[in-house]
Amino acid sequence: MDRSISQGISGRYWHALADGRVQCDVCPRYCKLNEGQRGLCFVRARHNDGIVLTTYGRSSGFCIDPIEKKPLNHFLPGTPVLSFGTAGCNLTCKFCQNWDISKARVFDRLQDEASPEAIAEAAVRTGCRSVAFTYNDPVIFLEYAVDVAQACRARGIKTVAVSAGYIAPEPRVELFRHMDAANIDLKGFTEGFYRNLCTGRLAPVLETLEYVTHATDVWLEITTLLIPGENDSVAEIEAESRWVMEHLGPDVPLHFTAFHPDWKMTDKPPTPPATLRRARTIAMEAGIRYVYTGNIHDPAGQTTYCHGCRTALIGRDWYELGAWTLSAEGRCRACGTPCAGVFDAGHGDWGRRRQAVSVEAL
Numbered sequence: 001m002d003r004s005i006s007q008g009i010s011g012r013y014w015h016a017l018a019d020g021r022v023q024c025d026v027c028p029r030y031c032k033l034n035e036g037q038r039g040l041c042f043v044r045a046r047h048n049d050g051i052v053l054t055t056y057g058r059s060s061g062f063c064i065d066p067i068e069k070k071p072l073n074h075f076l077p078g079t080p081v082l083s084f085g086t087a088g089c090n091l092t093c094k095f096c097q098n099w100d101i102s103k104a105r106v107f108d109r110l111q112d113e114a115s116p117e118a119i120a121e122a123a124v125r126t127g128c129r130s131v132a133f134t135y136n137d138p139v140i141f142l143e144y145a146v147d148v149a150q151a152c153r154a155r156g157i158k159t160v161a162v163s164a165g166y167i168a169p170e171p172r173v174e175l176f177r178h179m180d181a182a183n184i185d186l187k188g189f190t191e192g193f194y195r196n197l198c199t200g201r202l203a204p205v206l207e208t209l210e211y212v213t214h215a216t217d218v219w220l221e222i223t224t225l226l227i228p229g230e231n232d233s234v235a236e237i238e239a240e241s242r243w244v245m246e247h248l249g250p251d252v253p254l255h256f257t258a259f260h261p262d263w264k265m266t267d268k269p270p271t272p273p274a275t276l277r278r279a280r281t282i283a284m285e286a287g288i289r290y291v292y293t294g295n296i297h298d299p300a301g302q303t304t305y306c307h308g309c310r311t312a313l314i315g316r317d318w319y320e321l322g323a324w325t326l327s328a329e330g331r332c333r334a335c336g337t338p339c340a341g342v343f344d345a346g347h348g349d350w351g352r353r354r355q356a357v358s359v360e361a362l
Protein backbone atom coordinates (compact mmCIF):
# COMPACT_ATOMS: atom_id res chain seq x y z
CA MET A 1 0.00 0.00 0.00
CA ASP A 2 1.20 3.47 -0.95
CA ARG A 3 2.09 5.28 2.32
CA SER A 4 0.51 8.54 1.21
CA ILE A 5 -2.80 6.68 0.93
CA SER A 6 -2.57 4.79 4.22
CA GLN A 7 -1.59 8.04 5.99
CA GLY A 8 -4.28 10.15 4.27
CA ILE A 9 -6.94 11.84 6.36
CA SER A 10 -10.62 10.92 6.06
CA GLY A 11 -12.30 12.77 3.23
CA ARG A 12 -15.88 14.02 3.08
CA TYR A 13 -18.45 13.60 0.28
CA TRP A 14 -18.49 10.00 -0.88
CA HIS A 15 -20.83 7.04 -0.76
CA ALA A 16 -20.67 3.26 -1.23
CA LEU A 17 -22.08 1.79 -4.43
CA ALA A 18 -24.01 -1.47 -4.71
CA ASP A 19 -21.24 -3.02 -6.81
CA GLY A 20 -18.71 -2.65 -3.99
CA ARG A 21 -16.97 0.45 -5.29
CA VAL A 22 -16.92 3.81 -3.47
CA GLN A 23 -17.90 6.97 -5.34
CA CYS A 24 -16.20 10.28 -4.60
CA ASP A 25 -18.82 13.05 -4.70
CA VAL A 26 -16.52 16.08 -4.53
CA CYS A 27 -16.48 16.97 -8.21
CA PRO A 28 -18.56 16.20 -11.28
CA ARG A 29 -16.22 13.38 -12.28
CA TYR A 30 -17.72 11.21 -9.52
CA CYS A 31 -14.82 8.74 -9.63
CA LYS A 32 -15.83 5.19 -8.69
CA LEU A 33 -12.97 3.56 -6.87
CA ASN A 34 -11.84 0.13 -5.81
CA GLU A 35 -9.71 -0.33 -2.69
CA GLY A 36 -6.32 1.40 -3.09
CA GLN A 37 -7.33 3.21 -6.26
CA ARG A 38 -6.84 6.96 -6.75
CA GLY A 39 -9.28 9.33 -8.41
CA LEU A 40 -8.41 11.29 -11.54
CA CYS A 41 -7.15 14.14 -9.36
CA PHE A 42 -4.59 11.68 -7.92
CA VAL A 43 -4.82 13.12 -4.40
CA ARG A 44 -8.10 11.54 -3.27
CA ALA A 45 -8.07 7.77 -2.97
CA ARG A 46 -10.07 4.88 -1.62
CA HIS A 47 -8.76 3.45 1.62
CA ASN A 48 -10.55 1.20 4.13
CA ASP A 49 -13.89 1.53 2.36
CA GLY A 50 -13.85 5.32 2.45
CA ILE A 51 -12.11 8.19 0.67
CA VAL A 52 -8.93 9.77 2.01
CA LEU A 53 -7.19 13.03 1.12
CA THR A 54 -3.48 12.31 0.67
CA THR A 55 -2.22 15.91 0.62
CA TYR A 56 -3.61 17.26 3.89
CA GLY A 57 -0.97 19.52 5.48
CA ARG A 58 1.39 19.18 2.52
CA SER A 59 2.06 22.13 0.28
CA SER A 60 3.96 22.90 -2.89
CA GLY A 61 5.63 25.84 -1.13
CA PHE A 62 4.55 29.30 -0.02
CA CYS A 63 4.98 32.65 -1.75
CA ILE A 64 3.79 36.15 -1.04
CA ASP A 65 2.29 37.66 -4.18
CA PRO A 66 0.38 40.85 -4.94
CA ILE A 67 -3.37 40.14 -4.77
CA GLU A 68 -3.65 41.42 -8.36
CA LYS A 69 -1.71 38.34 -9.47
CA LYS A 70 -4.53 35.91 -8.51
CA PRO A 71 -5.99 37.95 -10.40
CA LEU A 72 -8.24 40.00 -8.12
CA ASN A 73 -8.43 43.72 -8.96
CA HIS A 74 -11.33 44.66 -6.66
CA PHE A 75 -10.32 42.91 -3.45
CA LEU A 76 -8.01 44.88 -1.13
CA PRO A 77 -5.90 46.27 -4.02
CA GLY A 78 -2.14 46.37 -3.58
CA THR A 79 -2.08 44.04 -0.58
CA PRO A 80 0.15 40.97 -0.17
CA VAL A 81 -1.42 37.51 -0.20
CA LEU A 82 0.24 34.36 1.16
CA SER A 83 -0.23 31.83 -1.64
CA PHE A 84 0.13 28.08 -1.76
CA GLY A 85 -1.12 24.93 -3.43
CA THR A 86 -0.71 21.20 -3.03
CA ALA A 87 -0.54 18.72 -5.93
CA GLY A 88 -2.91 17.26 -8.50
CA CYS A 89 -5.96 18.60 -10.33
CA ASN A 90 -9.43 17.43 -11.30
CA LEU A 91 -9.25 18.79 -14.84
CA THR A 92 -6.77 17.70 -17.49
CA CYS A 93 -6.29 20.94 -19.44
CA LYS A 94 -3.84 20.46 -22.29
CA PHE A 95 -2.88 24.12 -21.97
CA CYS A 96 -2.18 23.96 -18.22
CA GLN A 97 0.06 26.87 -17.15
CA ASN A 98 0.89 25.30 -13.76
CA TRP A 99 1.49 21.74 -14.87
CA ASP A 100 4.52 21.06 -12.68
CA ILE A 101 2.19 21.26 -9.67
CA SER A 102 -1.16 20.19 -11.04
CA LYS A 103 0.25 17.15 -12.79
CA ALA A 104 2.52 16.16 -9.92
CA ARG A 105 2.38 12.42 -9.41
CA VAL A 106 5.19 12.19 -6.93
CA PHE A 107 5.10 13.91 -3.63
CA ASP A 108 8.67 15.16 -3.68
CA ARG A 109 7.08 18.24 -5.27
CA LEU A 110 5.55 18.88 -1.88
CA GLN A 111 8.01 20.77 0.24
CA ASP A 112 6.47 22.23 3.35
CA GLU A 113 4.50 20.40 6.03
CA ALA A 114 2.18 23.11 7.25
CA SER A 115 -0.66 22.98 9.74
CA PRO A 116 -3.61 25.35 9.26
CA GLU A 117 -2.52 27.28 12.36
CA ALA A 118 1.05 27.66 11.08
CA ILE A 119 -0.20 29.04 7.76
CA ALA A 120 -2.53 31.55 9.42
CA GLU A 121 0.24 32.58 11.80
CA ALA A 122 2.66 33.02 8.89
CA ALA A 123 0.15 35.31 7.16
CA VAL A 124 -0.15 37.46 10.30
CA ARG A 125 3.62 37.69 10.82
CA THR A 126 4.37 38.59 7.20
CA GLY A 127 1.70 41.30 7.05
CA CYS A 128 -0.50 39.47 4.51
CA ARG A 129 -4.15 40.43 4.47
CA SER A 130 -5.22 37.13 2.97
CA VAL A 131 -4.23 33.55 2.20
CA ALA A 132 -4.86 32.17 -1.30
CA PHE A 133 -5.42 28.56 -2.29
CA THR A 134 -3.88 28.68 -5.72
CA TYR A 135 -1.37 27.02 -8.11
CA ASN A 136 -3.71 24.03 -8.09
CA ASP A 137 -7.41 23.75 -7.25
CA PRO A 138 -8.65 23.83 -3.62
CA VAL A 139 -11.65 21.73 -4.70
CA ILE A 140 -9.52 18.59 -4.51
CA PHE A 141 -8.00 19.46 -1.11
CA LEU A 142 -11.23 20.82 0.30
CA GLU A 143 -10.81 19.51 3.86
CA TYR A 144 -7.36 21.14 4.18
CA ALA A 145 -8.52 24.40 2.55
CA VAL A 146 -11.51 24.65 4.90
CA ASP A 147 -9.36 24.05 8.01
CA VAL A 148 -6.82 26.66 6.85
CA ALA A 149 -9.66 29.12 6.14
CA GLN A 150 -11.08 28.64 9.63
CA ALA A 151 -7.67 29.21 11.22
CA CYS A 152 -7.25 32.33 9.09
CA ARG A 153 -10.62 33.81 9.94
CA ALA A 154 -9.89 33.28 13.64
CA ARG A 155 -6.90 35.61 13.17
CA GLY A 156 -8.60 38.20 10.95
CA ILE A 157 -6.97 36.93 7.75
CA LYS A 158 -9.17 36.66 4.67
CA THR A 159 -9.16 33.71 2.30
CA VAL A 160 -9.11 33.47 -1.49
CA ALA A 161 -9.96 30.47 -3.68
CA VAL A 162 -8.41 30.34 -7.13
CA SER A 163 -10.39 27.61 -8.79
CA ALA A 164 -11.81 26.18 -11.98
CA GLY A 165 -15.16 25.92 -10.20
CA TYR A 166 -15.46 22.23 -11.12
CA ILE A 167 -17.18 21.08 -7.97
CA ALA A 168 -20.38 19.22 -7.07
CA PRO A 169 -23.28 21.09 -5.42
CA GLU A 170 -22.90 19.87 -1.80
CA PRO A 171 -19.14 20.47 -1.35
CA ARG A 172 -19.57 23.75 -3.27
CA VAL A 173 -21.66 25.05 -0.37
CA GLU A 174 -19.03 24.07 2.20
CA LEU A 175 -16.00 25.37 0.29
CA PHE A 176 -17.39 28.80 -0.51
CA ARG A 177 -18.88 29.29 2.96
CA HIS A 178 -15.30 29.60 4.17
CA MET A 179 -13.99 31.91 1.43
CA ASP A 180 -13.95 35.71 1.26
CA ALA A 181 -13.00 36.02 -2.41
CA ALA A 182 -12.60 33.81 -5.43
CA ASN A 183 -11.22 33.97 -8.90
CA ILE A 184 -12.88 31.27 -10.98
CA ASP A 185 -11.72 30.27 -14.44
CA LEU A 186 -14.24 30.23 -17.22
CA LYS A 187 -11.88 28.42 -19.55
CA GLY A 188 -14.00 28.63 -22.68
CA PHE A 189 -17.63 29.05 -23.51
CA THR A 190 -18.50 25.83 -25.31
CA GLU A 191 -19.03 22.31 -24.04
CA GLY A 192 -16.69 21.20 -26.85
CA PHE A 193 -13.82 23.24 -25.42
CA TYR A 194 -14.23 21.71 -21.95
CA ARG A 195 -14.71 18.20 -23.35
CA ASN A 196 -11.84 18.22 -25.85
CA LEU A 197 -9.20 20.21 -23.99
CA CYS A 198 -10.05 19.61 -20.30
CA THR A 199 -12.06 16.34 -20.33
CA GLY A 200 -14.67 18.20 -18.29
CA ARG A 201 -18.01 19.95 -18.74
CA LEU A 202 -18.95 23.62 -18.92
CA ALA A 203 -22.35 23.40 -17.21
CA PRO A 204 -21.10 22.70 -13.64
CA VAL A 205 -18.70 25.66 -13.90
CA LEU A 206 -21.56 27.98 -14.87
CA GLU A 207 -23.57 26.61 -11.93
CA THR A 208 -20.67 27.44 -9.60
CA LEU A 209 -20.42 30.99 -10.97
CA GLU A 210 -24.14 31.56 -10.44
CA TYR A 211 -24.04 29.99 -6.99
CA VAL A 212 -21.12 32.11 -5.79
CA THR A 213 -22.64 35.31 -7.20
CA HIS A 214 -26.18 34.89 -5.91
CA ALA A 215 -25.99 32.63 -2.87
CA THR A 216 -22.82 33.74 -1.06
CA ASP A 217 -21.02 36.91 0.09
CA VAL A 218 -17.82 35.82 -1.65
CA TRP A 219 -16.26 38.53 -3.82
CA LEU A 220 -15.99 36.96 -7.31
CA GLU A 221 -13.85 37.72 -10.34
CA ILE A 222 -13.61 35.57 -13.48
CA THR A 223 -10.62 34.69 -15.67
CA THR A 224 -10.67 33.46 -19.26
CA LEU A 225 -7.31 32.45 -20.73
CA LEU A 226 -7.62 33.16 -24.46
CA ILE A 227 -5.97 30.52 -26.67
CA PRO A 228 -5.54 31.40 -30.34
CA GLY A 229 -7.96 29.42 -32.49
CA GLU A 230 -9.57 27.61 -29.53
CA ASN A 231 -11.73 30.05 -27.56
CA ASP A 232 -10.93 33.52 -28.87
CA SER A 233 -13.50 34.03 -31.64
CA VAL A 234 -15.67 37.13 -31.59
CA ALA A 235 -18.79 34.93 -31.43
CA GLU A 236 -17.54 33.01 -28.38
CA ILE A 237 -16.47 36.14 -26.50
CA GLU A 238 -19.83 37.75 -27.29
CA ALA A 239 -21.69 34.67 -26.04
CA GLU A 240 -19.64 34.54 -22.83
CA SER A 241 -20.14 38.27 -22.20
CA ARG A 242 -23.89 38.02 -22.77
CA TRP A 243 -24.09 35.09 -20.36
CA VAL A 244 -22.13 36.96 -17.68
CA MET A 245 -24.41 39.98 -18.04
CA GLU A 246 -27.62 37.96 -17.96
CA HIS A 247 -26.70 35.50 -15.23
CA LEU A 248 -24.22 37.36 -13.01
CA GLY A 249 -24.79 41.04 -13.77
CA PRO A 250 -22.46 43.89 -14.77
CA ASP A 251 -20.38 44.07 -11.58
CA VAL A 252 -18.43 40.79 -11.75
CA PRO A 253 -14.97 41.68 -13.13
CA LEU A 254 -13.76 39.67 -16.10
CA HIS A 255 -10.08 39.12 -16.91
CA PHE A 256 -8.91 38.03 -20.36
CA THR A 257 -5.38 36.69 -19.98
CA ALA A 258 -2.67 35.69 -22.43
CA PHE A 259 -1.81 32.06 -23.11
CA HIS A 260 1.81 30.92 -23.37
CA PRO A 261 2.61 27.60 -25.08
CA ASP A 262 2.98 25.01 -22.33
CA TRP A 263 2.36 21.41 -21.23
CA LYS A 264 0.63 19.52 -24.07
CA MET A 265 -0.17 22.58 -26.10
CA THR A 266 3.07 23.85 -27.59
CA ASP A 267 1.79 24.15 -31.15
CA LYS A 268 -0.20 27.32 -30.49
CA PRO A 269 1.38 30.79 -30.49
CA PRO A 270 1.10 33.12 -27.50
CA THR A 271 -2.07 35.21 -27.49
CA PRO A 272 -1.54 38.46 -29.44
CA PRO A 273 -2.20 41.55 -27.28
CA ALA A 274 -4.69 42.74 -29.92
CA THR A 275 -6.85 39.65 -29.25
CA LEU A 276 -7.01 40.47 -25.54
CA ARG A 277 -7.86 44.11 -26.20
CA ARG A 278 -10.57 43.11 -28.68
CA ALA A 279 -12.12 40.72 -26.14
CA ARG A 280 -12.08 43.47 -23.53
CA THR A 281 -13.88 45.83 -25.90
CA ILE A 282 -16.52 43.19 -26.73
CA ALA A 283 -17.22 42.47 -23.07
CA MET A 284 -17.45 46.16 -22.20
CA GLU A 285 -19.81 46.78 -25.11
CA ALA A 286 -21.98 43.96 -23.74
CA GLY A 287 -22.28 46.00 -20.53
CA ILE A 288 -19.73 44.40 -18.18
CA ARG A 289 -18.33 47.27 -16.15
CA TYR A 290 -14.89 46.01 -15.18
CA VAL A 291 -12.96 44.13 -17.85
CA TYR A 292 -9.19 43.58 -17.80
CA THR A 293 -6.37 42.21 -19.90
CA GLY A 294 -3.73 40.10 -18.18
CA ASN A 295 -0.26 38.57 -18.71
CA ILE A 296 0.66 41.45 -21.05
CA HIS A 297 1.91 44.96 -20.39
CA ASP A 298 -1.24 47.05 -20.87
CA PRO A 299 -1.72 49.79 -18.24
CA ALA A 300 -4.97 50.96 -19.89
CA GLY A 301 -6.38 47.42 -19.86
CA GLN A 302 -5.41 46.85 -16.25
CA THR A 303 -6.62 50.11 -14.76
CA THR A 304 -10.00 50.23 -12.99
CA TYR A 305 -12.29 52.94 -14.37
CA CYS A 306 -15.43 54.45 -12.89
CA HIS A 307 -18.37 53.12 -14.87
CA GLY A 308 -20.18 56.41 -14.28
CA CYS A 309 -17.65 58.99 -15.55
CA ARG A 310 -14.63 56.89 -16.75
CA THR A 311 -12.25 58.44 -14.24
CA ALA A 312 -9.27 56.14 -13.54
CA LEU A 313 -10.03 54.89 -10.03
CA ILE A 314 -7.12 52.47 -9.56
CA GLY A 315 -4.18 52.89 -11.92
CA ARG A 316 -2.02 49.82 -12.59
CA ASP A 317 1.27 49.20 -14.35
CA TRP A 318 1.78 45.46 -14.00
CA TYR A 319 1.26 45.09 -10.25
CA GLU A 320 2.31 48.61 -9.25
CA LEU A 321 -0.64 50.80 -8.32
CA GLY A 322 -0.72 54.42 -9.47
CA ALA A 323 -3.82 56.62 -9.42
CA TRP A 324 -6.21 56.08 -6.48
CA THR A 325 -9.36 58.12 -6.70
CA LEU A 326 -11.65 55.98 -4.58
CA SER A 327 -13.18 57.52 -1.48
CA ALA A 328 -13.01 55.72 1.87
CA GLU A 329 -16.49 54.36 1.07
CA GLY A 330 -15.36 52.91 -2.28
CA ARG A 331 -16.91 55.64 -4.45
CA CYS A 332 -15.47 57.61 -7.34
CA ARG A 333 -14.14 60.90 -5.96
CA ALA A 334 -15.09 62.67 -9.21
CA CYS A 335 -18.76 61.68 -9.54
CA GLY A 336 -19.66 59.62 -6.46
CA THR A 337 -20.55 56.41 -8.33
CA PRO A 338 -19.80 53.32 -6.22
CA CYS A 339 -17.17 50.87 -7.45
CA ALA A 340 -18.03 47.22 -6.81
CA GLY A 341 -15.52 45.36 -4.65
CA VAL A 342 -13.96 45.05 -1.20
CA PHE A 343 -11.85 48.11 -0.41
CA ASP A 344 -10.08 49.73 2.52
CA ALA A 345 -9.74 53.51 2.84
CA GLY A 346 -6.41 53.28 0.98
CA HIS A 347 -4.48 50.71 -0.99
CA GLY A 348 -1.61 48.40 -0.12
CA ASP A 349 1.90 48.98 -1.40
CA TRP A 350 3.21 45.46 -1.91
CA GLY A 351 4.01 46.21 -5.56
CA ARG A 352 5.12 43.47 -7.94
CA ARG A 353 7.35 41.56 -5.53
CA ARG A 354 7.17 37.79 -5.22
CA GLN A 355 8.73 36.48 -2.03
CA ALA A 356 9.19 32.84 -1.08
CA VAL A 357 8.30 32.04 2.53
CA SER A 358 9.15 29.03 4.66
CA VAL A 359 6.19 28.53 6.92
CA GLU A 360 7.93 26.28 9.45
CA ALA A 361 10.77 28.76 9.93
CA LEU A 362 8.51 31.56 11.01
Ligand code: SF4
Pocket: 024, 025, 026, 027, 028, 029, 030, 031, 038, 039, 040, 041, 042, 044, 045, 089, 090, 139, 140
Ligand atom coordinates in the same frame (compact mmCIF):
# COMPACT_ATOMS: atom_id res chain seq x y z
S1 SF4 B 1 -12.26 15.12 -6.49
FE1 SF4 B 1 -10.82 13.68 -7.45
S2 SF4 B 1 -11.47 11.64 -6.79
FE2 SF4 B 1 -13.16 13.06 -6.36
S3 SF4 B 1 -14.50 12.91 -8.18
FE3 SF4 B 1 -13.11 14.63 -8.53
S4 SF4 B 1 -11.34 13.77 -9.65
FE4 SF4 B 1 -12.48 12.05 -8.77
